[in-house]
Amino acid sequence: MFAYLARKIWRDFQGEILALPTRTILFAAAVALLLLPLVTDDAYLLRIVATASIFAVYAASWDLLVGFSGQTTLGHSLFFGIAAYTAALLNLRFGLPAFLTIPAGALAAVLAGLLLSLPALRVRGPYFSLASLAMPIILMGLIFSFPGLTGGEMGLSGISRLAGTRTGEYYFLLISMFVLTLLMWKIATSRTALIFHAIREDEIVVRVSGINTTYYKILVFCCSGFFAGMAGSLYAHFLRVVGPSTLDIMMSLQVIIWGIFGGVVTIYGPVVGVFILYPLLEYLRIIPDWRMLIFAGIVVVTLRFMPEGISNKFQDLLERQCPRCKERNIFMRKECRICCTDIGTCSRVG
Amino acid sequence: MIVLQKGVRKLWELILINGLIIGGQYALLALGFSLILGVARVLNLAHPAFYMLSAFTIYTFSQVLDFNLTVTYILSLVFMIGLGVVIYQVILAPVRAQTSTVLILGLVLGIAAQELMLIFYGGQFRSLTRLASGTMQLGDAVISNQHILALSAVMLSLLGVWFLLFKSRFGIPIRAVAQDREVANLMGIPESRIAILTMAVSVALAVIAAAMVAPIGVIDPLMWLHPLVIVLTAVILGGLGSIKGSIMAAFILAFVEVSLVFLAPGAAFLRGAVSMFVMLTVLMFKPEGLYGVFMEGER
Numbered sequence: 115m116f117a118y119l120a121r122k123i124w125r126d127f128q129g130e131i132l133a134l135p136t137r138t139i140l141f142a143a144a145v146a147l148l149l150l151p152l153v154t155d156d157a158y159l160l161r162i163v164a165t166a167s168i169f170a171v172y173a174a175s176w177d178l179l180v181g182f183s184g185q186t187t188l189g190h191s192l193f194f195g196i197a198a199y200t201a202a203l204l205n206l207r208f209g210l211p212a213f214l215t216i217p218a219g220a221l222a223a224v225l226a227g228l229l230l231s232l233p234a235l236r237v238r239g240p241y242f243s244l245a246s247l248a249m250p251i252i253l254m255g256l257i258f259s260f261p262g263l264t265g266g267e268m269g270l271s272g273i274s275r276l277a278g279t280r281t282g283e284y285y286f287l288l289i290s291m292f293v294l295t296l297l298m299w300k301i302a303t304s305r306t307a308l309i310f311h312a313i314r315e316d317e318i319v320v321r322v323s324g325i326n327t328t329y330y331k332i333l334v335f336c337c338s339g340f341f342a343g344m345a346g347s348l349y350a351h352f353l354r355v356v357g358p359s360t361l362d363i364m365m366s367l368q369v370i371i372w373g374i375f376g377g378v379v380t381i382y383g384p385v386v387g388v389f390i391l392y393p394l395l396e397y398l399r400i401i402p403d404w405r406m407l408i409f410a411g412i413v414v415v416t417l418r419f420m421p422e423g424i425s426n427k428f429q430d431l432l433e434r435q436c437p438r439c440k441e442r443n444i445f446m447r448k449e450c451r452i453c454c455t456d457i458g459t460c461s462r463v464g
Numbered sequence: 465m466i467v468l469q470k471g472v473r474k475l476w477e478l479i480l481i482n483g484l485i486i487g488g489q490y491a492l493l494a495l496g497f498s499l500i501l502g503v504a505r506v507l508n509l510a511h512p513a514f515y516m517l518s519a520f521t522i523y524t525f526s527q528v529l530d531f532n533l534t535v536t537y538i539l540s541l542v543f544m545i546g547l548g549v550v551i552y553q554v555i556l557a558p559v560r561a562q563t564s565t566v567l568i569l570g571l572v573l574g575i576a577a578q579e580l581m582l583i584f585y586g587g588q589f590r591s592l593t594r595l596a597s598g599t600m601q602l603g604d605a606v607i608s609n610q611h612i613l614a615l616s617a618v619m620l621s622l623l624g625v626w627f628l629l630f631k632s633r634f635g636i637p638i639r640a641v642a643q644d645r646e647v648a649n650l651m652g653i654p655e656s657r658i659a660i661l662t663m664a665v666s667v668a669l670a671v672i673a674a675a676m677v678a679p680i681g682v683i684d685p686l687m688w689l690h691p692l693v694i695v696l697t698a699v700i701l702g703g704l705g706s707i708k709g710s711i712m713a714a715f716i717l718a719f720v721e722v723s724l725v726f727l728a729p730g731a732a733f734l735r736g737a738v739s740m741f742v743m744l745t746v747l748m749f750k751p752e753g754l755y756g757v758f759m760e761g762e763r
Contacts, residue, residue: 180564233744236748236751241700247693247696248743249740255733255736370564371568374565405579406575414573418558418569421559
């Protein structure tokens with residue numbers, strides 16, 4: 115029985131992960147991150163990876179909204195900030211523990227998603243981008259207007275920790291990142307996501323096909339809000355300080371940089387983007403004056419030569435799609451691993 | 465940017481003068497931004513950074529290298545237009561088809577410019593030399609000559625652009641490309657050259673804004689961030705592709721901002737939030753902006 119299960123898992127592992135080079139790389143990276151605390155005791159490094167995994171969830175939730183359904187928001191920090199503030203306030207004012215405040219923060223972000231979907235139903239394209247930019251700025255104004263409740267410019271501090279030890283926190287964040295991104299990936303490969311794609315391509319045609327686009331648009335906002343909210347409340351409990359910076363424009367713009375750098379409409383692309391760019395930006399602190407400049411230069415050069423994002427570029431390099439069954443294969447194969455069609459001569463267009 | 469004048473002054477006069485000048489500055493930036501958006505379909509988020517860079521170029525030429533003002537302006541104009549065209553040609557134009565990549569590139573270029581200026585000049589506030597000194601009596605109001613100069617320069621350049629676009633042979637291809645790029649190309653208009661030309665005009669507008677309005681306030685490497693938000697808001701509020709709309713919206717936003725600062729000084733930190741609220745309200749009732757039209761085929 116166990117031998118059978120083990121063999122089945124091994125076979126699935128071979129077929130689903132080892133067969134595709136990009137998935138193998140991602141898997142190896144995930145294992146490496148899990149083993150990291152055993153190898154090194156460097157608190158700074160562990161802290162960077164933990165923060166990056168929070169931002170990875172945040173960036174992937176952005177991809178769910180922008181990449182999949184094409185609702186280009188410039189105000190994604192609304193979800194992050196509202197969840198961080200909700201978690202912080204519940205924790206500080208009512209003394210609720212982290213396992214209650216984190217879902218509560220995510221719930222608040224879902225409500226924010228409902229709110230943000232209102233302009234999305236009315237205006238589209240660049241108009242919506244700018245309308246969404248307005249939301250966090252307005253919320254920030256509200257936060258500054260009630261400094262007694264929200265701590266104003268200084269923010270809230272003294273939020274309770276996620277776990278007792280530093281390693282515990284690291285594993286908590288890393289595993290939540292895996293679970294949440296896998297969930298998002300499941301959503302992104304489901305039938306519902308097909309409708310999100312269709313809404314991005316042509317909303318009117320989708321509506322003509324008898325699909326209630328209003329429902330699906332609200333749904334994608336709530337989904338994305340939930341995941342960004344999880345990231346936001348995790349962030350509040352990890353940093354233990356929540357300030358207006360969680361609602362900052364830079365927070366919204368940074369997620370776009372990560373997402374597009376990593377490659378949109380993939381879920382794992384933005385995660386890769388965060389894990390490359392965030393540690394890079396942190397380690398550039400050794401030359402503080404040139405830090406942002408070098409960062410900007412790297413992003414400009416990368417996007418200039420691979421405008422589709424780094425993960426899509428590598429996927430196109432390492433894999434090619436079977437013209438018949440649309441399964442992906444490693445670039446060395448002459449025939450498709452599923453249907454044995456000859457793919458040696460066809461192009462690498464994904 | 466907002467400057468309190470010395471001496472007793474009626475509130476509405478302060479609001480009017482500051483609103484007109486700040487509105488003019490925003491209008492110049494929004495106009496350049498909406499021109500390049502309309503003609504090349506490039507959402508150039510680095511546009512306000514050109515304004516900041518021009519201010520620093522003028523500062524370098526006039527105060528560091530000690531050139532006289534005419535030479536300074538000509539050199540800065542040439543330098544900035546060259547820079548803008550090179551950036552457009554080398555970085556933005558090749559990836560123009562991917563709108564989101566253009567968005568990020570513009571933004572990151574702006575950040576890069578800001579960081580470069582921080583490295584070379586540091587973060588402290590500086591000011592440009594005033595072009596005119598003294599004050600002028602206008603009815604019972606006293607206005608400094610610099611304000612008058614800024615106001616007239618802004619109005620003149622807005623008029624100039626209007627003349628260029630709508631009353632000269634030069635503007636016909638630009639408007640044609642803005643209306644429909646493919647058809648204009650089929651009619652034999654060199655579309656990519658027109659885009660470069662538009663980029664030059666749009667950068668020139670940023671240089672004018674920096675030359676005329678920046679001496680009133682202070683310059684620092686972060687001065688592009690607030691105009692960035694306002695310019696985006698103005699272009700959307702006015703309606704994409706409408707030059708009249710973006711200028712109107714720039715003035716509306718400036719007046720909202722200035723009135724808030726003067727009428728409720730305690731709530732001055734809310735100026736961004738209030739502008740945004742105005743935009744949201746307008747978009748809720750008029751989703752295409754004040755003067756916008758939904759373009760065919762761009763639903």
